[in-house]
Amino acid sequence: MMAQPYGYDELNRESRIGGMGTEGTHAVALIDLSDFDARKPEIADQLWQAATTLGLFQLTGHGIPMAQIEEAFALSEAFFAQPMEAKAGMPLRPGTNAGWEFKAQVRPSTGTPDQKESYQITRPRMDGLWPDEAAIPGFKEKMLAFEAANWAVAMKVLSCFALKLGFDADLFTRAHDPASPEYQSTLRLIHYLPMTDAKPEDFTGWRAGAHTDFDCLTLLHQKTGQGGLQVCPGHAAEEGAWTSVEPVAGIITCNIGDMLMRWSDDRLLSNPHRVRMPRPDEYLGPRYSIPFFAQANKDFVLQGPDRKYPAITAGDYILERIRANYDALKARG
Numbered sequence: 438m439m440a441q442p443y444g445y446d447e448l449n450r451e452s453r454i455g456g457m458g459t460e461g462t463h464a465v466a467l468i469d470l471s472d473f474d475a476r477k478p479e480i481a482d483q484l485w486q487a488a489t490t491l492g493l494f495q496l497t498g499h500g501i502p503m504a505q506i507e508e509a510f511a512l513s514e515a516f517f518a519q520p521m522e523a524k525a526g527m528p529l530r531p532g533t534n535a536g537w538e539f540k541a542q543v544r545p546s547t548g549t550p551d552q553k554e555s556y557q558i559t560r561p562r563m564d565g566l567w568p569d570e571a572a573i574p575g576f577k578e579k580m581l582a583f584e585a586a587n588w589a590v591a592m593k594v595l596s597c598f599a600l601k602l603g604f605d606a607d608l609f610t611r612a613h614d615p616a617s618p619e620y621q622s623t624l625r626l627i628h629y630l631p632m633t634d635a636k637p638e639d640f641t642g643w644r645a646g647a648h649t650d651f652d653c654l655t656l657l658h659q660k661t662g663q664g665g666l667q668v669c670p671g672h673a674a675e676e677g678a679w680t681s682v683e684p685v686a687g688i689i690t691c692n693i694g695d696m697l698m699r700w701s702d703d704r705l706l707s708n709p710h711r712v713r714m715p716r717p718d719e720y721l722g723p724r725y726s727i728p729f730f731a732q733a734n735k736d737f738v739l740q741g742p743d744r745k746y747p748a749i750t751a752g753d754y755i756l757e758r759i760r761a762n763y764d765a766l767k768a769r770g
């Protein structure tokens with residue numbers, strides 16, 4: 438038997454999924470959250486069905502106004518349009534999910550950096566990392582409000598999973614308390630570089646290489662016409678059957694992350710996803726997306742209903758994942 442080089446199943450799988458694979462055709466569930474309190478049992482059924490199969494679904498009726506989403510994208514474009522020197526003054530502090538990076542995220546699945554720049558907002562870690570108020574008026578206040586709006590939607594979805602897992606309805610809300618200094622949920626602005634002047638060989642790379650997310654639940658905002666997201670359900674990962682997810686402005690695409698998969702004793706599925714390059718005959722302009730990563734507070738203890746895995750704090754879980762990722766990259770050489 439071949440030695441298993443990495444300590445985590447997620448990574449052993451990830452190291453095999455860096456290739457092109459084939460196209461899949463899974464239906465992506467579109468789930469309406471409107472009238473949430475009255476319809477919660479029915480909504481919980483739909484979320485559970487989607488999260489235990491494809492592990493990815495889309496939301497309407499989530500309550501975040503279209504104007505607020507458009508404003509967030511406009512502020513994101515303004516952020517990345519700043520001069521390089523200005524952005525370099527707000528550098529990502531490694532391991533903190535706060536600040537700006539340029540082509541610095543290398544995925545174990547591909548061994549190459551994602552073709553993007555990003556700016557991450559994690560509430561307790563932002564000292565010195567906000568753009569000048571004069572440079573982008575209202576940026577900090579509006580981004581924090583957008584972060585809070587996403588948090589609220591994430592907590593609604595997570596409360597449905599709590600119900601299904603037999604946890605008390607507020608467990609995940611307590612676990613993601615934004616008032617705590619241990620808070621580690623993140624709003625990430627992403628700018629994938631335009632491919633208009635790219636060389637033919639540049640099209641063989643990935644905008645974002647295949648990966649699973651570390652968090653509990655990811656809420657992703659996309660723009661109509663700026664496609665490329667693909668998901669591969671776990672049971673198909675060996676064959677690499679990738680289903681394309683159509684981006685529609687105003688609809689939130691959600692996926693389960695590794696932390697919730699562990700916390701649910703592997704019932705909710707954190708599946709590999711990636712952002713492919715456009716083909717030369719497709720839209721070649723920049724691509725903007727905004728994910729919100731709901732990630733339990735560092736000091737919160739994760740333990741599944743059937744205790745399949747030992748209890749671990751969310752902080753230690755993330756540290757282990759970062760270390761395993763690092764080792765996986767080293768093993769690639």
Ligand SMILES: O=C(O)CCC(=O)C(=O)O
Nearest residue numbers: 627645650666712726728
């Ligand atoms: O930009 C996208 O559409 C997906 C981004 C993503 O998967 C991530 O940042 O984890």
Ligand SMILES: [Fe+2]
Nearest residue numbers: 648649650710
């Ligand atoms: Fe992701």
